[in-house]
Amino acid sequence: MGCLGNLIWFICGGALSGLSWCLAGCLWCITVVGIPVGIQCFKFASLSFFPFGKEVVYSGGTGSFLVNMIWLLVSGLPLALEHLVIGIALCVTVVGIPFGLQQLKLAKLALMPFGAEIIFRGSVF
Template sequence: MSCLGNIIWIIFGGFFNALAWFVIGCLWSITIVGIPIGIQCFKMARLQFAPFGKEVVTTNDSSVNLFFNILWIIFGGIELCIANLISAFFLCITIVGIPFAMQSLKLAKLSLMPFGKEVV
């Protein structure tokens, strides 16, 4: 089921969203200061490309990650999370869209606070 879900996800926009995250991550990684943000963008791209069968787990709850997560929320994380929540809401309208809504909720969770999280 996860393979079929990922194929449908890629066809209906997952590929372009993942490509956008990858390009943004490359742009952030040009500078040394932006490398941690670029790594988080690559993490988002990997999950955006094929979210079915993957899980977001917390690997590190340090104070440095908390600080970076607060900065991430201030400078765009809340907007990304709200966009994924709105997408999940509209996908839940139909029964067929519920599995895709669950993936949008997973993306919302990661887009709100990506530092210290890992996609497995």
Template sequence: MKLLGNIGWFIFGGFISFFTWLILGVLWSITIVGLPIGRQCFKFSTMAAAPFGKDIEFGHGGVSFMFNVLWLVLGGFALVVEEVTMGAAFCLTIVGIPFGLQHFKQAKLALLPFGARIVRIGQ
């Protein structure tokens, strides 16, 4: 069932989230200073490609807080708006609610990517 959900997700809009994370990763990686942020973007682009069967654990720390603030100001806010908008659009239909919930999960990730890690559900 996870496989079917991930295939449907990618076809019906997940590719937009995937490419957004990927493009942000490339842009951040252009400079040496932005490499840690770019690395996070690449890591989370895999989550954006196939989110069903995965969950996100959020950690806390001083360094992650500083990077999250920098991220939000310099690019994360646009990604949060994109994910919330797509999530709301998908939740307008009953069939789209699971996809909308995945977009909301990714919006939280776009808000606080540092200190977060992806875990597989059921393992």
């Protein structure tokens, strides 16, 4: 399902989601202080473009929590709402359920992205 799923995903909503993360990354990179946040946005844009075969593992501490609170107020809510609306729309049909679940995974990520790590399933690290 990985390659075919990613191809269908990219056509049916992944491109829009990935471009939203790229836009957030570009806006954060305008300031010197926001560059680390922007770089994290670009990492998650790659996940948003092609999510199948990858999973998100959450960890982190106080620093991640503080940055997540700033992120939530500035960029997190619009991205999470976008993923939530698209995910619910995709879950209406039986065929769209796997794609809707990926959008809901990205909505959770959009709320608290710092302290999260992308893990490739099936690869050796």
